[in-house]
Amino acid sequence: MSLAQASATARRVLLPATLDRAPPPLGGRVHGFTGRTMGTTWSVRLVAGVRLAREPVFRAIQGALDEVVAQMSTWEPGSTLSRFNRAEAGTWHPLPAEFHEVLACARAVAERSDGAFDPTAGALVDAWGFGPAPRGELPRAARLAQARARAGWRRLDLDPARRALLQPGRLALDLSAIAKGFGVDLVARRLHALGLESHLVEVGGELRGSGVKPDGRPWWVQLEHPDAEAGGAPVLLALHGLSVATSGDYRRWFEHAGTRYSHTIDPRDGLPIRHGLAAVTVIHAGCMQADAWSTALNVLGPVDGTALAGRLGLAARFVVRRGAGFEERTSVAFDQFLK
Ligand code: ADP
Ligand code: MG
DSSP, X not given: OEEOOOOSSOOEEEOOSOOOOOOOOTTEEXXXXXXXXXXXXXXXXXXXXXXXXXXXXHHHHHHHHHHHXXXXXXXXXXXXXXXXXXXXXXXXXXXXXXXXXXXXHHHHHHHHTTTSSOTTOHHHHHHTTOSSSOOSSXXXXXXXXXXXXXXXXXXXXXXXXXXXXXXXXXXXXXOTTTHHHHHHHHHHHHHHHTTOOSEEEEETTEEEEESOOTTSOOOEEEOOOTTHHHHOSOEEEEOSSEEEEEEOTTTOEEEETTEEEESOEETTTTEEOOSSEXXXXXXXXXXXXXXXXXXXXXXHHHHHXXXXXXXHTOEEEEEEEETTEEEEEEOHHHHTTBO
């Protein structure tokens, strides 16, 4: 781990290890699309000829995101996930391929983060009022104890052959910390299938880029920072076959009696995280992985999180609150992108 000391004016540039030399598509230009999904916005920029038929492309993008919501949203009472959460104990539920893929990744991140990330934290999320039913007050100890008893990724019983999941009784899934990233990946896959290989996909701030623009340059993005003024130099990243996701309580929180609570819960004690982390950004080939790991490392905090990122070779940046300002910690894998 290194503690980056950056001057407030310098711009730091992150480049992927390999930039393929494929020429930009001839005669192409950048087309922009935007829409709404998962309580936030999405945007796509892609390279195609001037005569691109926009409507089918828009439908492919919105359709992919609508599928993710229909399967994995806790906010849709009719989603596959919501129906699973309400199901009787002892019942098996065949999962659509996408749901299965996300749950398998979520379980792997849960295991490797020792439960800091937990896709079965749904009852805890509800107890704190971060789910669809907001609560004006803090949960009482008894309610929290009940919610904790219902959670636990080790209760997941997934039959890979049948792609079916067992409801062991009152297990409540919540995939909100990974589904946005997966939505980005799914949109990118659909664009590839349409032959639109050069694109930048964004859902609620999580990004994935592929190919280059008509001028041959990669898609440059600026990494999110809670306070670019106080926190040092802006970081620019060329998203060439890469994704980036950020988790942080500077974006979204819950307030009670003048106190701000993070909407990310530490499933190990059932409480909103309360260390000094403002944001964790993860760069990964897959946006689903980047999204899940940014949440996992956010829960683990600046000390355990940087240690695990180091051990697993994850490219991560931690923005830690220090008094009125911010301090940055980056993993070795993150620094390797720095040119
Ligand atoms: P953001 O909305 O800032 O992108 P995250 O990707 O970290 O945030 O997702 C936060 C959401 O994930 C919460 O609103 C909640 O539904 C769910 N969640 C909270 N804590 C955890 C956790 N420890 N593991 C998995 N999901 C969580
Ligand atoms: Mg996340």
